[in-house]
Structure formats: C-alpha cells, structure tokens
Amino acid sequence: MSDTHTSHDQPLRGAIFWIALAFSSFQLWTAAFSPLSSQVVRAVHVGFVLLMVFVLRPGFRANGQGQPALGWVLGLTGFAFSFYHWIFEADLTLRAGDLTSADWVIGTVTIVLVFEAARRMMGWGLPLICGIFLAYGIFGQYLPGVMAHRGFGLDQIVSTLGFGTEGIYGTPTYVSSSYIFLFILFGAFLEQAGMIKLFNDFAMGTVGHTRGGPAKVAVISSGLMGTINGSGVANVVTTGQFTIPLMKRFGYSPAFAGGVEATSSMGGQIMPPVMGAVAFIMSETINVPYIEICKAALIPAILYFITAFWMVHLEAGRKGLLGLSKEECPNPWTAVRERWYLLLPLVGLVGLLFSGYTPLFSGTVGLGLTVILIFGAAVISGVKGLPLRGLFWVLLGFACAGFFQFGVGTFFVLAALLVALSYIRRTGADARRLALQALVDGARHALPVAIACALVGVIIGVINLTGVAAELGGHIIAIGEKSLFLALLLTMVTCLVLGMGIPTIPNYIITSSLAAPVLLQLGVPLIVSHMFVFYFGIMADLTPPVALAAFAAAPIARESGLKISLQAVRVAIAGFIVPFMAVYTPALMLQGGDWTDTGYVVFKALVAIAMWGAGAIGFLVGPLNWVERVVAIVAASFLVAALPMTDEIGLAAVAAFIVWHVWRTRQLRGAGASPGMR
Structure with missing residues (x-):
C-alpha cells in the first residue's frame, strides 16, 4: 500500500x-x-x-x-x-x-x-x-491581509504537533498503525505464498493470445494484484519484472510498456477489497464504514482498468501488434484449479468486509485464513507427516475467534499460522523462513506509508490550529458558486500539482483538508467529493515531471522516467473523465439514484472512454486523422456533463462519427490504401 x-x-x-x-x-x-x-x-x-x-x-x-x-x-x-x-x-x-x-x-x-x-x-x-x-x-x-492568523507560541506548536492526536500522532498515524500495517502484512504473506504467479498465469491464459496480448496481461495482472496490494509502485516492481520485458519483446516501445505498467499498477489503489492506504484514512476522516468506500470505488476502479485495457488494444491495432501464440500461454483454469487455495484468504476477507466487520478484524482473520491456505497446499502437494497439533491449533484458534470476535482468537489463529508454516516446506524452501520473511517484508513495505502519515500530521495540526482551510475554502466556494466545473478543475489541478512532489497519501490528506469540504458545500456528496480528490491523487503519480510509478518502471523498461510518465498520462487520459462524471451523476459511485441511473451513467462512461481513447491514440477501426481525433474527443466531452441536451448531442455525435469512420475506413481499404492495421 x-x-x-x-x-x-x-x-x-x-x-x-x-x-x-x-x-x-x-x-x-x-x-x-x-x-x-x-x-x-x-x-x-x-x-x-x-x-x-x-x-x-x-x-x-x-x-x-x-x-x-x-x-x-x-x-x-x-x-x-x-x-x-x-x-x-x-x-x-x-x-x-x-x-x-x-x-x-x-x-x-x-x-x-x-x-x-x-x-x-x-x-x-x-x-x-x-x-x-x-x-x-x-x-x-506577520503575513498581510486575510492569510494572517492570530499568532501561536512555539509551545503551542510543539504541543500540537509532538503530542496528542492532532499532529504527527493524528488520524493518518492511527490508520497506519492499525489497518494499513495489517493489510500490508496480509499482502506480504500472499505474495510469499505465490499469488503473483497465479495472477500472471491467469492473465496470460485469458488475454495473452489476443491482439496486443502482452500489454493486456499487464493490465489484468496489475488489477488482480491490486485486490491484495494497494500500492502502485509495489505492483510496478513485482508484476512489471515480468510484463514490461514481455511487452517490449512483442513490439511495444519501452516508454509505452513502462507507461502501461505504471498506469495499471496505480489502479491498485482504488481496486477493492484491499485498496490503498488512502481508503482507510478516508474512512476514518469522514466517519464512513470502509465497505462503503469500497462500494463507491468499485465502478470507477473497473472503468479505470477498462480504460487502460482499451488504450493498449487501440495501440496494438495502430501498430499492428499481435499476441502470443497459444502454446506460450498457460491454461488459466488449470492455474486456478491447481492453486485455488491461494484465493481463500481473499474470499474470506471480502466476505467479512461485506458482512459488516471492521477492516481490523477482517484483515486479522484474513491472515488467519492463510493457515487454511498453507494446509491446503500441504495436502495438495502431498506433504507427509503433517502434525495433528498444528491442525488442533487451527481449530482452536477459529473457535476462539468465533467466541471472542477478536483478541484471544486472533492470537491463536496467528500462532497456528506460524506453527503450520514451521512444519511445511514449499518450493524447496523452509516455510518458517518464508513466514519470517513475510513479517520482515511487511515491516519494510510499511515504512514509506508510515513516515508519510506521520509527517502529514504536521499539515493537519497547523490547519486545525490556524483555521487556514476555511479561509482558502471561502475563495474556492466563491468561484464554485458561479461554476462548479471551474471549482472541480481547480481541485484537479491542485491534486496534480501537489502530486508532482508528494505521494498519493499526503496528496489526498492535504487536498481533502482544503478542497473536499468546499465541494461538499457546493452540493457534491461526501464520499464523491473525497473520492474525486483521491482519484486525482492517483493520477498525479503518473504526471510528469515527478511520477513515482513511472520512475519505478524506468530501470525495468530501460527508458527515462519522464518519457514513461508521458506515455502513462496518454494511456490513462480517458480515465480523467470518470471523476467529473461521478460528480455530475453520483450514481456512478452508487451514491443516490437506482440501478437504472447507475447503468445509464456507466454506459455513458464507457462510450466516452471509447471515444476519448480513440482520439488520444489515433485509431478506432482504422487510423484517425487529426480532424477525426478532435471530433471524437469533443463528442466524448459532451457526455461528461449532465446538462440539458448534452447527452443527446454527445450520443448523436458519437453515433454519426462511428458510422462515418467505419464507412471511410472501408472506402480506403476498398481503394487499396493501407489502413495501418493487419
């Protein structure tokens, strides 16, 4: 995370x-x-x-x-x-x-x-x-005008920031020390158990043989990794070791290959059930159950990955790139059948979250379910001499967990995990060593999140002490009262500019402290306003000049981080419209409206993404010239705002454009001109 x-x-x-x-x-x-x-x-x-x-x-x-x-x-x-x-x-x-x-x-x-x-x-x-x-x-x-505050002594500053729960030990550190660490540990154990290989094999088997298959593998495997690991950079350096060289081998440029991996990996932060650390902080900040955050994020997350998938499909068509041969691709269902037990902890985690249990309890029991994973692996791989006392610890642990809900039961479940691991050998290595390594990796992976959460407490403490957020918010509200779109645009730019220098977590905390309350006063629902900020905090990690995910992909792709970040923005460009659509139609995040409203706005989003992507890549059924690309983007833009007649104009323009483009492409092919596709 x-x-x-x-x-x-x-x-x-x-x-x-x-x-x-x-x-x-x-x-x-x-x-x-x-x-x-x-x-x-x-x-x-x-x-x-x-x-x-x-x-x-x-x-x-x-x-x-x-x-x-x-x-x-x-x-x-x-x-x-x-x-x-x-x-x-x-x-x-x-x-x-x-x-x-x-x-x-x-x-x-x-x-x-x-x-x-x-x-x-x-x-x-x-x-x-x-x-x-x-x-x-x-x-x-000492500042002039409205930005000046009444003044505070150094003792008040040190007391606020260094003690209590408003400074470096504030809500972000609370979330880091409870939920986030536990879920990082959960992901570390699953990675040690072989979840990465399962995801890669499944992605290779399902889409590896299709047009531009290697890039689609990157999108799917990174999306699946996002379900257990909410870290964009973590996904880049794990799945990217496999997918980026594969994309390069099949004709994608190094910059585009790195951009696809960076874009896909960043989506892991909004992919339920284990989203990025921001989701836990958001839950605590706005006092909304974590599962509600997951529900609001689900459709935008799916649309995000559809965007990336669609863009690599179009790029493959533009460059005439084929997929892998069937012989090179593993059978996805064989991979699932052989390693189905790896999914048990994830299924258990999702079930508990949707049953209303807290993320802390769900994450801990998810760790406990890894015991079942290990025993299943032992049975399937034919390990002999499995001690009955290990099974006894497991049963006792889950019995206590059911009785006490937490505490003693959790201790027994975790103890059972280590007891079981100490007796079972997997892939020729000492399983106890793998368990210890997972614990160590979890601690190390938590460091960037934890130190960021501690430091942004300085910002929260100063904002609460001085009240500067209310002053800045007043100016944005004055703008937003005249134009909600302009207020949203300013918020987006703020997120992107901050993201040039800081990661998603502090970006969200800073911007949500300043802008989210303003959007709420302008009529944007609470979760939607915070998700808007969250979403663009993620996009900021793809924007140059400083894009963490892109620079993480640079040594793997052997290309400059700046070039990769430019391609990442190109791949993710259609995804920029999703938060705006959610503000104008909150049903996209399941906030208000019925399933008909949600279905309609999802349909609009898909059409807009398709057209925006075609305009950005320059290809649909065949190549697009610059006039066609502009027409496609303008038609898609009409579908973003929920204003009178904009939907009708946008859908009519899209339909007319597609009919004309298909006719033109067939005419070119009939005349013997190369459409740039094979």
Missing part, C-alpha cells in the same frame, strides 16, 4: 532483520489484544519507523548510504523517545498543553527526526511542503 516500495532491495540481515520482525510482532500483538492505549501504539509505531528508516538509510546523501553509526544514533533516539509517551502517558494527559523541559526536548527532536526520516525515505517534496505549513504556523501572524 505504500507509494514507494523496496521489495527488490537486498534482503534485510543482521540487527535490522530482527528489528523489522519485532516491529511486525508488536503490531500483531497490539492488534490481537489491544493491551495499550491508541496514543501509545501510535507513538511506538512511529518510533519503530524512525529506527528502521535511519538504520536502512543512515547517510545524508540522496542514496542514504554512509555514516551507519549516525544512523543508529538517530534511529535509537527516535525509538527511545517514543517510549516517553508510554511511560509518562498519565502525566502527559494531565498537563496537556503545559510543556515541561523534557516535553520540549522530546517533542522538538521527534518532529525534526520525522522530517529528516521522510526526506531520506521519500525525497525533498513532502518535507518542503510540510515545512511551509510549519513556517506558516510559526510566522503566519
């Missing part, structure tokens, strides 16, 4: 391996038993993150190398300071806002360490933006 990913870094060894293992164990312990207050869990969570980041990246240079002793000093300082919140929890609560000398030191140093850890993990973009907000909180009273 992270916006950056390190799954292909060198394996962790030595002390950092055991630190990562302790981090995951701490998170599982607190999830199973809830022995500590939320404030303490958040503080220790951030402490572990600081320790791991500074040990993994001890130097000040861009690559984080060098000065290991300094890294240990900084990391251990941040980790030790986190226990201050545990040891003096009662005292801190009693004297909230009244800082002692020790509070000053702990709070100030922790804030500085969070800034520096974020810089080492994510670059300068996010720390600079958060630093601007921090400077505004300290010096904003």
Whole structure:
C-alpha cells in the first residue's frame, strides 16, 4: 500500500532483520489484544519507523548510504523517545498543553527526526511542503491581509504537533498503525505464498493470445494484484519484472510498456477489497464504514482498468501488434484449479468486509485464513507427516475467534499460522523462513506509508490550529458558486500539482483538508467529493515531471522516467473523465439514484472512454486523422456533463462519427490504401 516500495532491495540481515520482525510482532500483538492505549501504539509505531528508516538509510546523501553509526544514533533516539509517551502517558494527559523541559526536548527532536526520516525515505517534496505549513504556523501572524492568523507560541506548536492526536500522532498515524500495517502484512504473506504467479498465469491464459496480448496481461495482472496490494509502485516492481520485458519483446516501445505498467499498477489503489492506504484514512476522516468506500470505488476502479485495457488494444491495432501464440500461454483454469487455495484468504476477507466487520478484524482473520491456505497446499502437494497439533491449533484458534470476535482468537489463529508454516516446506524452501520473511517484508513495505502519515500530521495540526482551510475554502466556494466545473478543475489541478512532489497519501490528506469540504458545500456528496480528490491523487503519480510509478518502471523498461510518465498520462487520459462524471451523476459511485441511473451513467462512461481513447491514440477501426481525433474527443466531452441536451448531442455525435469512420475506413481499404492495421 505504500507509494514507494523496496521489495527488490537486498534482503534485510543482521540487527535490522530482527528489528523489522519485532516491529511486525508488536503490531500483531497490539492488534490481537489491544493491551495499550491508541496514543501509545501510535507513538511506538512511529518510533519503530524512525529506527528502521535511519538504520536502512543512515547517510545524508540522496542514496542514504554512509555514516551507519549516525544512523543508529538517530534511529535509537527516535525509538527511545517514543517510549516517553508510554511511560509518562498519565502525566502527559494531565498537563496537556503545559510543556515541561523534557516535553520540549522530546517533542522538538521527534518532529525534526520525522522530517529528516521522510526526506531520506521519500525525497525533498513532502518535507518542503510540510515545512511551509510549519513556517506558516510559526510566522503566519506577520503575513498581510486575510492569510494572517492570530499568532501561536512555539509551545503551542510543539504541543500540537509532538503530542496528542492532532499532529504527527493524528488520524493518518492511527490508520497506519492499525489497518494499513495489517493489510500490508496480509499482502506480504500472499505474495510469499505465490499469488503473483497465479495472477500472471491467469492473465496470460485469458488475454495473452489476443491482439496486443502482452500489454493486456499487464493490465489484468496489475488489477488482480491490486485486490491484495494497494500500492502502485509495489505492483510496478513485482508484476512489471515480468510484463514490461514481455511487452517490449512483442513490439511495444519501452516508454509505452513502462507507461502501461505504471498506469495499471496505480489502479491498485482504488481496486477493492484491499485498496490503498488512502481508503482507510478516508474512512476514518469522514466517519464512513470502509465497505462503503469500497462500494463507491468499485465502478470507477473497473472503468479505470477498462480504460487502460482499451488504450493498449487501440495501440496494438495502430501498430499492428499481435499476441502470443497459444502454446506460450498457460491454461488459466488449470492455474486456478491447481492453486485455488491461494484465493481463500481473499474470499474470506471480502466476505467479512461485506458482512459488516471492521477492516481490523477482517484483515486479522484474513491472515488467519492463510493457515487454511498453507494446509491446503500441504495436502495438495502431498506433504507427509503433517502434525495433528498444528491442525488442533487451527481449530482452536477459529473457535476462539468465533467466541471472542477478536483478541484471544486472533492470537491463536496467528500462532497456528506460524506453527503450520514451521512444519511445511514449499518450493524447496523452509516455510518458517518464508513466514519470517513475510513479517520482515511487511515491516519494510510499511515504512514509506508510515513516515508519510506521520509527517502529514504536521499539515493537519497547523490547519486545525490556524483555521487556514476555511479561509482558502471561502475563495474556492466563491468561484464554485458561479461554476462548479471551474471549482472541480481547480481541485484537479491542485491534486496534480501537489502530486508532482508528494505521494498519493499526503496528496489526498492535504487536498481533502482544503478542497473536499468546499465541494461538499457546493452540493457534491461526501464520499464523491473525497473520492474525486483521491482519484486525482492517483493520477498525479503518473504526471510528469515527478511520477513515482513511472520512475519505478524506468530501470525495468530501460527508458527515462519522464518519457514513461508521458506515455502513462496518454494511456490513462480517458480515465480523467470518470471523476467529473461521478460528480455530475453520483450514481456512478452508487451514491443516490437506482440501478437504472447507475447503468445509464456507466454506459455513458464507457462510450466516452471509447471515444476519448480513440482520439488520444489515433485509431478506432482504422487510423484517425487529426480532424477525426478532435471530433471524437469533443463528442466524448459532451457526455461528461449532465446538462440539458448534452447527452443527446454527445450520443448523436458519437453515433454519426462511428458510422462515418467505419464507412471511410472501408472506402480506403476498398481503394487499396493501407489502413495501418493487419
């Protein structure tokens, strides 16, 4: 679920391996038993993150190398300071806002360490933006006009940001320390179990032999990976290792191949049931059940992947690219039949979420269902000597889980997982080692998300302290009262500009704090307004000059990240219309209206995507000239706004354009002209 990913870094060894293992164990312990207050869990969570980041990246240079002793000093300082919140929890609560000398030191140093850890993990973009907000909180009273605030002392700033639940230990860190970490761990276990191979084989078998099949494999496999791993960059560096070279081999340019993978992988953040970290933060922020977020995201997510699929299909037609031979493609149903048990945890997770259970409980039981996965694998692969005590632990765990709903039952389920793994060997490797590796990978993959969540707490704290959001919102509302479209356009541009320097999570938090309440006042439903911001936060990771997913694909495609990001925008261009359509017709996100309304707006969206894609690629049944491309895009644009007669004009224009284009293409073929397709 992270916006950056390190799954292909060198394996962790030595002390950092055991630190990562302790981090995951701490998170599982607190999830199973809830022995500590939320404030303490958040503080220790951030402490572990600081320790791991500074040990993994001890130097000040861009690559984080060098000065290991300094890294240990900084990391251990941040980790030790986190226990201050545990040891003096009662005292801190009693004297909230009244800082002692020790509070000053702990709070100030922790804030500085969070800034520096974020810089080492994510670059300068996010720390600079958060630093601007921090400077505004300290010096904003000296600004002219309406932007000035009444002024706050440094003690108020440090108290707000370094203690309590409005700064670095705010809602994003709460979500990171509970839901997000658990789902990252869930994905890590499934990856270790072989889920990536299942998804790749299924995608290869279903579409690999069709026109432009290798690119379609990338779209489908990345979409499936998104159901268990809500990280765009993580998907790029996992599925991309297989799909990008395959696309290049069959004629796609390196930039286009990387762009397809980046676009498809970013869609994982809006693909239920395991969406990106933003979905959990959104659920907590607007106080809406997570399953409602999933429902609202489902149709836009499907349309997003249809967009990517359609674009690669058109590009294949334009360049005359064929698919793989049938012999090269595995049988998809054989792959499912042989490894069906890998789907059990995912099915269990979806079932629990739709039954109304919390993401925390559902994710933990999903981890427990991995036990069934392992036992199923053992039976299918003919492993002998499976100990009965392992099965006993499993049955006892699920019995306790059913009785206690959480806590003790969860502990037994997780214990059963490790007991079972310790006895079963898969793919010639020690399964216990694979389990430990999954725990370590989960901790490492959580670092970019966790440090971003901690640092954006600075923005939230300053916004809440100064009330600047209301002031900015007032200006946007004044614009939006005259034109909702213009307000939406400004919000989109804000998301895209912020996304040039920061990942999706802080992008969503910043923009939703400023713009989503404004859209709500302009009549946009609550979930739709936040999903609008979320969606363009994802698109921002594809836009140049800084596109994380594109730059992650660059070394695999052996092409510059800038060229890949330009192609990614081209592939995703039709997807830019979906959020606008959802605002004008909320039924697209299942917010209001009946199934007839939803069906109609989905039909409109599909037609608009088809035309917009044809205009962007320059191909439909045959090649399109520039006039035809403009006509296709204009016709699609009429379908976006739900205004009187726009639908009728748009559909009539699309129908006329298709009839004319088909007739023209046949005329060219009849005259012997090459239509650019074979």
